[in-house]
Amino acid sequence: MSYLGEKTKKQKGYPFAGWLLFIYLIVLLYITLFAWNYGASLGNEGPGGRNYNLSPFYSIYRIYEYGTLSMKINILLGNVLLFVPFGFLLPFFRERFKTSKKAVRFMPVVFLATILSFFIEINxxxxxxxxxxxxxxxxxxxxxxxxxLLYRAIRGIVTRTSISIK
Structure with missing residues (x-):
């Protein structure tokens, strides 16, 4: 019984996901907008400062072909790893507000990740x-x-084995 005498509903979803997502977003914005600057990823064509690249895969190719190992790790792998927590935590957070037991869908997560990344790049x-x-x-x-994909794998294991990590 709650304070007002009504029955409380069992919390669904993963209560830790919201806090972890919130902390992750703060760290993400700090890293991408305030922390370090590796300069332009276009080499001599863009020596840092206010630059842009609108050619898909151009800087990926240039870094992969001509960049040092440090550049490949920091820029290419770093940009991938930076958003893995978003794709993992957002679906767990979203499950708290769903009415069905179906898994969170792929496209909304990808869409929101793309929008967030675009927002960061514009800023x-x-x-x-x-x-x-x-x-x-x-x-x-x-x-x-x-x-x-990690979220789906873990959710599949949890669902199949009936282990509760809530």
Whole structure:
């Protein structure tokens, strides 16, 4: 019984997911808008500062072909890994508000990851001396897809084995 005498409903979903998602988003915005700047990912064509790249896969190719191992890890792998938590935590958070037991769908998570990444890139161009890069959106979205696939795998294991991690 609650304070007012009415029955309380059992919380559904994963209560930790909302807090983890909130903390992750704060860290993500700090890293992408305030922390470090690796400069332009276009090499000599964009020496840092306010730049942009609207050619898909151009900077990915240039970094992969001509970049150092450090650049490949920091820029390419870093952009992918940066969004894995988003693709993983958002579906667990979303489950708290669903009315059915079906898994969270793929496309809304990918859409929101793309929008969030686009938002970050626009803000990097407008408010910081960073590079707005369509390839970052592609890499970030890829990371969210990986995170979503991890969510589906874990949810499938939990559902099949009837283990509750709530």
């Amino acid at each position: 990097q161009f407008i408010f910081t001396q960073r590079v707005a890069n369509v390839d970052d959106v592609i890499l970030n979205t890829s990371g969210a897809v990986i995170g979503f």
